[in-house]
Amino acid sequence: MSGKVIERFPAGGAIAVDDLVAALGAAPAGGPLTVGDERVVEFLVAFARRLLRPAVARRHPELASLGFFLRRGEIGRALARVADEPGQLRFPRGLVFHVPPANVDTIFVYSWALSALAGNANVVRISSRSAGAADAVLDALGDTLTDAHEAVRQTQRMVTYGRDDAVTAALSAAADLRVVWGGDRSVTEIRRHPLAPHARDLTFPDRSSFTVIGAAGWLAADERDRDAAALGLYNDSYWFDQAACASPRAVYWVGDPAATEAARADLLARLRAVLDGKRPEIDAAMAVEKRVATYGLAVEGAATAVHFDGNDLATVELAGPGDIPRRWLGVGTFPQARVDTLADLAPVVVRRDQTVTHFGFTADELVAFARALGGRGVDRIVPVGDALNFAATWDGYDLMREFTRITSVVAR
Amino acid sequence: MTLFTLDQAAREARLLPELVELTEHHRARSPEYARLLAALGHPPGRRYDRLADLPWLPVRLFKHHVLKSIPDDEVFKVLTSSGTTGDVSRIFLDREAAGLQQKMLSATLGAVTGPKRLPMLLVDTRALFKNRASFSARGAGVLGLMNFGRDHTFVLDEQERPDPEAVRAFLDRHGDRPFLIFGFTFMTWLYLYELAREHSFDLSNGILIHSGGWKKLVDRAVDNAEFRRRLTADTGLRRIHNFYGMVEQIGTTFLEGPDGGGLYCPDFADVIVRDPRTWAEVPAGTPGVVQVVSTMPRSYPGHLLLTEDRGVVRGVDDGAWPGKRFEILGRLPRAEARGCSDTFAEAA
Numbered sequence A: 001m002s003g004k005v006i007e008r009f010p011a012g013g014a015i016a017v018d019d020l021v022a023a024l025g026a027a028p029a030g031g032p033l034t035v036g037d038e039r040v041v042e043f044l045v046a047f048a049r050r051l052l053r054p055a056v057a058r059r060h061p062e063l064a065s066l067g068f069f070l071r072r073g074e075i076g077r078a079l080a081r082v083a084d085e086p087g088q089l090r091f092p093r094g095l096v097f098h099v100p101p102a103n104v105d106t107i108f109v110y111s112w113a114l115s116a117l118a119g120n121a122n123v124v125r126i127s128s129r130s131a132g133a134a135d136a137v138l139d140a141l142g143d144t145l146t147d148a149h150e151a152v153r154q155t156q157r158m159v160t161y162g163r164d165d166a167v168t169a170a171l172s173a174a175a176d177l178r179v180v181w182g183g184d185r186s187v188t189e190i191r192r193h194p195l196a197p198h199a200r201d202l203t204f205p206d207r208s209s210f211t212v213i214g215a216a217g218w219l220a221a222d223e224r225d226r227d228a229a230a231l232g233l234y235n236d237s238y239w240f241d242q243a244a245c246a247s248p249r250a251v252y253w254v255g256d257p258a259a260t261e262a263a264r265a266d267l268l269a270r271l272r273a274v275l276d277g278k279r280p281e282i283d284a285a286m287a288v289e290k291r292v293a294t295y296g297l298a299v300e301g302a303a304t305a306v307h308f309d310g311n312d313l314a315t316v317e318l319a320g321p322g323d324i325p326r327r328w329l330g331v332g333t334f335p336q337a338r339v340d341t342l343a344d345l346a347p348v349v350v351r352r353d354q355t356v357t358h359f360g361f362t363a364d365e366l367v368a369f370a371r372a373l374g375g376r377g378v379d380r381i382v383p384v385g386d387a388l389n390f391a392a393t394w395d396g397y398d399l400m401r402e403f404t405r406i407t408s409v410v411a412r
Numbered sequence B: 001m002t003l004f005t006l007d008q009a010a011r012e013a014r015l016l017p018e019l020v021e022l023t024e025h026h027r028a029r030s031p032e033y034a035r036l037l038a039a040l041g042h043p044p045g046r047r048y049d050r051l052a053d054l055p056w057l058p059v060r061l062f063k064h065h066v067l068k069s070i071p072d073d074e075v076f077k078v079l080t081s082s083g084t085t086g087d088v089s090r091i092f093l094d095r096e097a098a099g100l101q102q103k104m105l106s107a108t109l110g111a112v113t114g115p116k117r118l119p120m121l122l123v124d125t126r127a128l129f130k131n132r133a134s135f136s137a138r139g140a141g142v143l144g145l146m147n148f149g150r151d152h153t154f155v156l157d158e159q160e161r162p163d164p165e166a167v168r169a170f171l172d173r174h175g176d177r178p179f180l181i182f183g184f185t186f187m188t189w190l191y192l193y194e195l196a197r198e199h200s201f202d203l204s205n206g207i208l209i210h211s212g213g214w215k216k217l218v219d220r221a222v223d224n225a226e227f228r229r230r231l232t233a234d235t236g237l238r239r240i241h242n243f244y245g246m247v248e249q250i251g252t253t254f255l256e257g258p259d260g261g262g263l264y265c266p267d268f269a270d271v272i273v274r275d276p277r278t279w280a281e282v283p284a285g286t287p288g289v290v291q292v293v294s295t296m297p298r299s300y301p302g303h304l305l306l307t308e309d310r311g312v313v314r315g316v317d318d319g320a321w322p323g324k325r326f327e328i329l330g331r332l333p334r335a336e337a338r339g340c341s342d343t344f345a346e347a348a
Helices: A017-025 A038-051 A054-059 A061-069 A072-080 A107-117 A133-145 A150-155 A165-174 A183-190 A215-220 A223-242 A257-278 A284-300 A342-348 A363-373 B008-029 B031-039 B095-113 B137-146 B164-174 B185-198 B215-220 B224-235
Strands: A004-009 A011-016 A088-092 A095-099 A121-125 A156-160 A177-181 A200-204 A208-214 A248-254 A303-308 A314-318 A333-339 A353-359 A380-383 A404-408 B077-080 B090-093 B118-125 B149-156 B179-184 B206-211 B239-244 B254-256 B269-274 B288-294 B304-316 B324-331
Touching: A004 A017, A004 A133, A011 A017, A017 A095, A017 A121, A017 A150, A017 A156, A017 A165, A038 A054, A038 A061, A038 A072, A038 A107, A038 A133, A038 A150, A054 A061, A054 A133, A061 A107, A061 A133, A072 A107, A095 A107, A095 A165, A107 A121, A107 A156, A107 A177, A150 A156, A177 A183, A183 A200, A208 A215, A215 A257, A223 A248, A223 A257, A223 A353, A248 A257, A248 A342, A257 A333, A284 A303, A284 A314, A284 A333, A284 B031, A284 B304, A303 B031, A333 A342, A342 A363, A363 A380, B008 B031, B008 B269, B008 B304, B090 B095, B095 B206, B095 B239, B095 B254, B118 B137, B118 B164, B118 B185, B118 B206, B137 B149, B137 B179, B149 B164, B149 B179, B149 B185, B164 B185, B179 B185, B185 B206, B185 B215, B185 B224, B224 B239, B269 B304, B269 B324
Parallel strands: A095 A121, A095 A177, A121 A156, A177 A200, A208 A248, A208 A353, A248 A333, A314 A333, A353 A380, B118 B149, B118 B179, B179 B206, B206 B239
Antiparallel strands: A004 A011, A004 A156, A088 A404, A303 A314, B077 B090, B239 B254, B269 B288, B288 B304, B304 B324
16 A cells, blocks of 8 residues: 655645656656756746745745746756757656755755756655745745646646655655755665666765865955955854854864964954844754853863853864864854864865865865865865855756766767 | 751852862863863862852753763762653762762752651552663652652552552551652643542642653643642642752752742752853843752762753742742753653653
8 A cells, every 4th residue: 555645736635656656657748858848947937036026035035046046047057067969968867756854944946946957757755844935935836837837737746745655665666866865864764765776866965064264365355355254154154053064064264373363353353243233043942052062072172162252153162173073063153273274174074074165265275175185075165155055066966967867879 | 957948148158169169179080071161261270259150061961971070980870861852961970979869869858758758659650660671760760759758659550540549548548647749740730630639539648749840731721830729629738849850960959848939949059040142140030041059969060050941030038948949931942851751641
């Protein structure tokens, strides 16, 4: 006996998972989807317009970023990566099963949208705990559907179901590609369910990130750039409670002790000014969480000093650059260490490290740093302030390529 | 002989030097604690004018870290807390600390139970102790309190059903002289109160001590005042004492006074309610986060602990007993659950 799912997009009632899989297997109206299919592009562009409406963007700024990401120009750039080449034709993979994280995070919309753009049929598991931004996304999708081509309704499905192994097993067995977000445990859990022999997983497990700031570069920068960087650090860190994979969990200063001391004091003063303006909500439970986490670092010997400037800003002196805590410490917690050169950080980096946000370095220095890492860790090196900007290359994957397959044609 | 004698000024004058000494004691014996004090800017020899200035530890630290001030070969007992997240606190006692905590618990509760062991009714089931593998914090709590009574009778049978015959037999034997009742708050309400009312049992000679919090009773609109009023009205029980304590400060029991006007601190302990924005002490009447203070912990640095409970000081030196009287208002939102009333019949 197989389980049932509740259809959230297109909104509907309960449906047996076998019926859902059968419906997704049927040829859509107007013929099979292609890479960059106009029916899908039209839908995504209309969806993006809804997200960019002031009423939505005001309540959920993260959805405005999503809206920008799905503008026609951006879509064109994404499609250019998978354009046909002589002797190489790109096609959709088929059916893609997305398992996003259970907490409220809208990152799954990006992976779904790119997969749809690649011409795939998609089933996205939406958490029954979804709320806020995720619900706003479902509302906007539902509204957009009214004027959309019938093929979109037929091929793009978002569903909710409880802990039901039968459903997960059926969707896994039917999928050509399975996309799993949300941590080591969910990845391991989902992998218990076999895929078809030709199918494979695209996984986004637990990651952590950090910031590097060149002390000399900081001191040489003009006031406006320093203020912008302080605001950027605020956005990178305080959105999503510093718990996103790309949120920086530590700040490394690169330079001599005196310059570092001066640059650090300057950044913290500017960050303080940003905080006094933004006044992020730090409730008592979060404040206690931060104490537990930072005091724990001191107990372990990883921290030599812990300082609280109110509940919203905690700084921690790490005993050494290798003592970077990759676990979540609560929002507004900045462990810091100093190194002489960027290259000194290379031994510290591990596979789990995802995003390095930077300020005060030249492009050559950053490229040299990436080469020193040699792919052992770190998938993105982006300016401070851009940590949470989603890109079509994520966790080291060129997503449009992952979502398509190649047929090569050699005429001889 | 009671341990509730010191007014607030005398209490603070006595506790401050003892707690400063204790802080140095733990600093010298626990490298982990010493590192933490150093990182927080509390060097040796720093002067403290008020209890509230001393460095406190968030109680959850004991769930993630081993913090003890005794060598491994002197560890006599490791106590663990209950919790719903799987994380448990581990509290290390040497032989002396283990003995002392029993003694102080006994001396504290003696204020309401008197010096003699009384016949004891337990609002629980003997089945708690049958399976050692699932021996829970609730079991440990019940076992710890059983020492204070004799002729133990359980209100629930081994299938966890109320056993009116057992209670009736107990009351026939002991009901005309003082007897002790112990139970977790929600179980006392759900089982003993309902049972006694239904069978018209006379509990007027009972002395009830209960603990565990009101969370499970909130949806029944039962708070402390209603609990006391209805028990008295429907069963005759008047001597009712809620108590508050935690494994991380074992042996320290904050006990409700005879007037029901709040929880009181034994002479070797105190509470400080802090503003969760500034962490400064708030005046009486202002709710905040509760810090518990006790000179008991010598084998682990648990003498100054910030709990995850919200509370309010209702008054100072103005109640049935001297010192602060306070009330626990509930847990911090989103903070992990604490308490020893674990998974029994959530849906009962």
